[in-house]
Amino acid sequence: MVATSTFAQEFTEQDTLRGSITPQREWWDLNYYHLYVSVDPDKKFISGSNTIRYKVLEKNQVMQVDLQPPLTIEKVTQDGKKLEVVDNGNAHFVQLKKKQKKGDFNEIKVFYSGHPKEAVRAPWDGGFSWKKDSKGKDFVATSNQGLGASVWWPNKDHMYDEVDSMLISIKTPKGLMDVSNGRLRKVDKDTNTYHWFVANPINNYGVNINIGDYVHFGEKFEGEKGPLDMDYYVLRDNLEKAKEHFKDAPKMMKAFEHWFGPYPFYEDSFKLVEVPYLGMEHQSSVTYGNQYMKGYMGRDLSGSGHGLKFDYIIIHEAGHEWFANNITYKDIADMWIHESFTTYTENIFIDYYYGKEASADYVIGLRKNIKNDKPIIGTYNVNSRGSGDMYFKGANMLHTIRQLVNDDEKWRQVLRGLNIDFHLQTVTSKQIEDYVSEKTEIDLSKVFDQYLRTTKTPVFEYKIDGNKVKYRYSNIVDGFHMPLSIWIDEKAHTLSPTVEWKTQELDGDLSTLEVDRNYYVDHKEMK
Numbered sequence: 001m002v003a004t005s006t007f008a009q010e011f012t013e014q015d016t017l018r019g020s021i022t023p024q025r026e027w028w029d030l031n032y033y034h035l036y037v038s039v040d041p042d043k044k045f046i047s048g049s050n051t052i053r054y055k056v057l058e059k060n061q062v063m064q065v066d067l068q069p070p071l072t073i074e075k076v077t078q079d080g081k082k083l084e085v086v087d088n089g090n091a092h093f094v095q096l097k098k099k100q101k102k103g104d105f106n107e108i109k110v111f112y113s114g115h116p117k118e119a120v121r122a123p124w125d126g127g128f129s130w131k132k133d134s135k136g137k138d139f140v141a142t143s144n145q146g147l148g149a150s151v152w153w154p155n156k157d158h159m160y161d162e163v164d165s166m167l168i169s170i171k172t173p174k175g176l177m178d179v180s181n182g183r184l185r186k187v188d189k190d191t192n193t194y195h196w197f198v199a200n201p202i203n204n205y206g207v208n209i210n211i212g213d214y215v216h217f218g219e220k221f222e223g224e225k226g227p228l229d230m231d232y233y234v235l236r237d238n239l240e241k242a243k244e245h246f247k248d249a250p251k252m253m254k255a256f257e258h259w260f261g262p263y264p265f266y267e268d269s270f271k272l273v274e275v276p277y278l279g280m281e282h283q284s285s286v287t288y289g290n291q292y293m294k295g296y297m298g299r300d301l302s303g304s305g306h307g308l309k310f311d312y313i314i315i316h317e318a319g320h321e322w323f324a325n326n327i328t329y330k331d332i333a334d335m336w337i338h339e340s341f342t343t344y345t346e347n348i349f350i351d352y353y354y355g356k357e358a359s360a361d362y363v364i365g366l367r368k369n370i371k372n373d374k375p376i377i378g379t380y381n382v383n384s385r386g387s388g389d390m391y392f393k394g395a396n397m398l399h400t401i402r403q404l405v406n407d408d409e410k411w412r413q414v415l416r417g418l419n420i421d422f423h424l425q426t427v428t429s430k431q432i433e434d435y436v437s438e439k440t441e442i443d444l445s446k447v448f449d450q451y452l453r454t455t456k457t458p459v460f461e462y463k464i465d466g467n468k469v470k471y472r473y474s475n476i477v478d479g480f481h482m483p484l485s486i487w488i489d490e491k492a493h494t495l496s497p498t499v500e501w502k503t504q505e506l507d508g509d510l511s512t513l514e515v516d517r518n519y520y521v522d523h524k525e526m527k
Contacts, residue, residue: 011382017064017091018148019331019383021160024064024093028054030163031105035153038171039178039211041138044130046071047113050154056104063094063108066150066157071114073154078108090150090157110154117151119143122277127151131276133213133235138176140211141275141287146332146385149204160330160426162201169195172211179210179233181285182268198284199267201424203328206283210273215239221253221270224262228253229269238274238292245292246272248314255352256322256345261416264326264423272314279313281320281342288313301392302365306350306358319345327422327432333378334429335385336452340376340394347395356408363399364517366392372455377429387455396520397451403518404447404483405440414439446480451520453477460484460497460523464510471504473497475522485516492516 016022030052037048052065067073068090076083076094084095094108117127123143131139142152150157167185170178171193182198210233217239218231230249234242249272257263263270268284275287278297290297290313300307323341344363351359369392376394378386387393405411417439418432429452437444450458454477462471473480481498489508496502515523 009379009384011379011384014089014091015382015384017088018066018157020381021158022064022091024060024062025156025158025161027056027058027060027100028063029057030156030161031055032107033155033163033166034169035166035207036169036171037153037209039140039173039209041130041140041173041211044115044118044128045113046116046128046152048153049109049111051107051109052155053105053107056100056102056106058102059100061096061100063096064156065092065094065108065110065154066090066148067092067110067112067154068117068148068151069114071112071116071152071154074111074113076108076110078106083108090148092154112154117147119277123280129276134237135213137213138173138211139213139235139276140209141277142209143275143277143280143287145205145280146383148383149207152209153207155204157204159203159205159328159332162203162328162424162426164201166198166202166207167195168198168207168209169193170209170211175213176211177214177233179214179271179273179285181207181283200265200283202283203325203426206281206285206325208280208282208285208287210275210285210287212274214274217243219250221250223253223266224257225266228263228266231269231271232273233271234274241292242274245311246314248311249318251310251353252315252318252349255349256319258352259348259412259415260322260345261419264321264419270318270321272318279317281317281324281338283321283325286314286317286321288317290314300365301369302362303368304358304361304365306354306362307346307365309354310346310349312346315346315349316342319349322419326419326424328426330426330428331380332383332385333380334427335378336376336390336394337427337429337432339390340398343391343395344398347399360399360518363395367396367520370396372457375454376452393451393520397447399518400451400482400520401436401440401442401444401447403485403516404442404444410440446477447482449477450480458482458521460515460521461526462513462523463526464513467507467510468503468505469495469510469513470501471495471497472501473499473521482519482521484519484521487514487516488512 032053034051086093119127119129126143133139168180178194180196185195185197214233221228295308296312319342324338347363374387376386376390378384433448456475459475
């Protein structure tokens with residue numbers, strides 16, 4: 001068992017097998033998947049296979065493949081020969097007969113079946129959602145971030161290694177269709193099997209099945225890389241309201257391409273797909289279940305009023321195409337890379353259409369949701385995410401950094417640069433932190449330590465003595481120093497607080513002193 005810092009938590013061997021780059025994972029590099037799944041909603045049963053093509057990086061004869069009970073592996077073959085498999089919970093160790101030579105491309109085929117875990121509260125406690133639409137037709141979807149893609153299909157279930165491309169073949173009941181990632185390559189009408197091809201690298205939790213009585217409409221968006229296909233799949237009864245409501249999608253694309261660079265997956269198109277749960281950022285197959293409401297199921301999470309000017313799920317989940325699907329964490333402990341930046345994309349959407357003050361109102365309004373219960377960064381190598389504060393606190397950290405940069409065009413280029421320089425890569429928190437410090441030309445290391453690795457909010461303490469203000473930071477990590485703007489008689493002043501008391505003479509009526517709200521700090525006047 002392992003305990004984590006002051007926030008004690010115990011981890012098991014299964015956590016390590018899932019969350020670390022084990023010796024049975026590190027010697028091979030994913031190249032291609034062909035996933036075939038036959039879905040039987042009546043029995044809540046699936047069966048199929050996954051062909052796993054890989055490149056041999058180092059010699060080894062044992063390969064770890066992940067699949068979670070109650071699903072079972074029926075057999076594994078290589079070059080037509082059946083292989084022995086040693087099971088250890090969710091991890092299955094395939095004993096290869098063929099000599100694995102460095103540089104070779106080989107493949108295995110894993111056959112499996114069973115009743116997959118049913119989602120309890122999708123997408124947070126995910127799995128298969130077996131639902132019905134208003135006409136009693138099957139409405140089925142998968143969601144599995146954190147829980148793992150291996151909850152419904154056999155794969156290398158660790159985020160560090162994304163498959164280069166993928167064919168997804170889903171056999172569905174007659175009269176229904178499947179919508180998965182990438183582009184529809186063909187439909188086998190005899191078996192009602194839909195074949196979707198993903199041309200770009202894809203993270204495993206982004207792969208999805210969506211089955212329903214779908215109708216399609218779409219448009220072409222003239223984007224930075226040319227025409228982008230934007231396709232929408234919704235339940236038949238919702239077509240007309242979807243045509244109106246999904247107007248947020250091209251608005252989103254225009255704002256996000258401006259701020260974050262070209263949509264990362266032109267080759268695979270952009271899709272919004274209606275599902276029987278709230279929604280999820282499945283790559284090029286973003287799922288939608290916000291009931292055609294503005295805000296978050298009709299609520300403004302910020303309380304500012306601006307959160308009801310857009311559909312939260314369209315904006316947030318599509319924002320993940322840049323921050324999650326393009327730039328992907330290696331370890332879920334660094335999930336802030338996905339959620340902090342993507343929550344911040346909501347702020348950027350408002351900025352683009354309603355102005356800077358409105359965007360500030362929104363992100364600052366989100367602060368009431370911050371719990372400061374545990375650090376944002378989780379425990380590494382055991383599939384452990386950090387605090388949910390990665391959403392609202394993380395977005396406010398980024399909003400604060402924008403103030404430190406104090407140059408919106410430079411800040412925009414940092415955000416675009418992230419999506420260029422880490423295009424289709426898996427990354428660590430350190431890589432992102434170092435990059436932002438380098439490109440902003442500000443040492444932000446202690447800022448990241450403060451907001452990501454502690455639960456402490458900096459406190460700006462000050463005393464007023466005539467025309468002088470005495471000030472410092474408390475509740476900070478060692479070495480924390482962050483400039484701070486204050487207002488006196490509606491005039492801005494920049495201070496440089498540290499842990500030590502400083503004194504500065506300022507013009508104006510110091511009793512009017514206000515701390516700039518755009519910095520995520522607490523403040524306290526000392527007597």
